[in-house]
Amino acid sequence: MTIKIYGPAASRAARALWIVHELDIPFEHIAKEMKDLKTPDYLKINPNGKVPALVDGDFKLFESMAINLYLAARFNKNGFLPASLEDQALCNQWSFWGMTEVEKPLLTILIDMFMTAPDKRKPEAVAEAQKALPKPLAVLNGALEGRDYLLGSTFTVADLNLASIMSWAKPIKVDFSQVPNVSAWLDRCLSRPSYKAARGAK
Ligand SMILES: N[C@@H](CCC(=O)N[C@@H](CS)C(=O)NCC(=O)O)C(=O)O
Structure with missing residues (x-):
């Protein structure tokens, strides 16, 4: 079915x-x-x-x-979901990390920028969200040092899940100048034909 x-x-x-x-x-x-x-x-x-x-x-x-x-x-x-228990746990780790460490600040900024009337915007909440981002982004940058993807050389569900959250960083123009590994990894993930196909849906 x-x-x-x-x-x-x-x-x-x-x-x-x-x-x-x-x-x-x-x-x-x-x-x-x-x-x-x-x-x-x-x-x-x-x-x-x-x-x-x-x-x-x-x-x-x-x-x-x-x-x-x-x-x-x-x-x-x-190997999109890797075989070993440890690697599967890492896929869970990055998926949960994305939801708990970066989703909220990214969404706060996105909503304020694109879905909130100018007179209803909350600059303090946006400033707070901006302040929350550098620390997790530095962690992610470190994890990507010397590797193309989160678990090594293969694109896995860990990358797809986290990049699907991190994609919000693009429209809100997060400054990636201090985290070049994150910037290159995100571009790598978002350039996949599957991402483009999904974006073409209703
Ligand atoms: N943690 C949930 C969040 C789901 C969620 O909040 N979805 C939004 C759309 S992106 C929604 O359905 N909002 C409608 C509402 O809250 O009434 C998930 O990741 O699936």
């Missing part, structure tokens, strides 16, 4: 859309409008009333990183 991915491309559903293109997974995309996320039918799929959500036969799943780690395991090929 074809898996279903719920959520517009201009949302965190972009992360799931990227992985299905990366792994050539047959899928049905149910874009859903934000206003339709609290209907009883959709709440049966994701009781949080948020996107993305995934349906695979009788199985339902929410949380973008959990969806991608599931898809990587279920449709794995060419």
